[in-house]
Amino acid sequence: MAQVAEKNRVEELRAESQEKKVWEAPQNGWVKCNVGVDWNREEKMGGAAWVVRDLKGKVMMLSRRAFFNTGSKWEATFKALMWSVDSMASHKVNRVIIAMEDKSSVGMIVRPKAWPNFRFEALQVLKCLSKIEWWRIGGEERCTNRGAFLIAQSVTKGKRYYSYVAQGSPSWLHALFENEEIKSSV
Structure with a gap:
C-alpha cells in the first residue's frame, strides 16, 4: 500500500509540473504591469517593455524602449525597472503590481536585508515607487x-530602437x- 501511495504521489507531482502555467490576473481594482528585458552583449544594448493589463488580462497600454551603452544584463534590468516604475507614475497608474523575471530586482525591494549589495539601487527604485500610492x-x-x-526582444533582436507608448x-x-485573457463565464 505504501508503494502504491508513493507511486500515486509521484504521478500527481509529475502531472502538476507539466501543467501549463498561465498569466495570473491581478485582484479586482488592481492592474498588472509585466516588465520584459533583453540584453545584447555584442551591441551593449538593452531592450525593455512594459505591458499593463486589467483583471481580465486585457492589454490597457504598453511601451518599449532601447537602452544604449548598457554594460550588463543587470544594468539593463535595473534601467528597465526604473523606467517602468517612472512610467507608471507618469501615467498615473495606481494600484499596480509590477511583475518581472529578475529575482534580484524583486528581492532587493521586498527583502532588502537579504540583498545588501543592492541597497543603493533599491533606494532609487523605492524613491520612484513613492510617487505611486498603491x-x-x-x-x-x-x-x-x-x-x-x-516586445523587449524586438528591440535587441529585431533592431526596433524607437520607443513608443500604445493602447491595446x-x-x-x-x-x-x-x-x-480571462474569458467571462457569462
Missing part, C-alpha cells in the same frame, strides 16, 4: 511574462495576449 512588486516566470519579453496589444502579438 503598488506591489513580484516575480514572474518567462512563460507567464512572454508578451513583455517578446501590438498586432503581431494580438493572438498571444488574447489567448491569455
Whole structure:
C-alpha cells in the first residue's frame, strides 16, 4: 500500500509540473504591469517593455524602449525597472503590481536585508515607487511574462530602437495576449 501511495504521489507531482502555467490576473481594482528585458552583449544594448493589463488580462497600454551603452544584463534590468516604475507614475497608474523575471530586482525591494549589495539601487527604485500610492512588486516566470519579453526582444533582436507608448496589444502579438485573457463565464 505504501508503494502504491508513493507511486500515486509521484504521478500527481509529475502531472502538476507539466501543467501549463498561465498569466495570473491581478485582484479586482488592481492592474498588472509585466516588465520584459533583453540584453545584447555584442551591441551593449538593452531592450525593455512594459505591458499593463486589467483583471481580465486585457492589454490597457504598453511601451518599449532601447537602452544604449548598457554594460550588463543587470544594468539593463535595473534601467528597465526604473523606467517602468517612472512610467507608471507618469501615467498615473495606481494600484499596480509590477511583475518581472529578475529575482534580484524583486528581492532587493521586498527583502532588502537579504540583498545588501543592492541597497543603493533599491533606494532609487523605492524613491520612484513613492510617487505611486498603491503598488506591489513580484516575480514572474518567462512563460507567464512572454508578451513583455517578446516586445523587449524586438528591440535587441529585431533592431526596433524607437520607443513608443500604445493602447491595446501590438498586432503581431494580438493572438498571444488574447489567448491569455480571462474569458467571462457569462
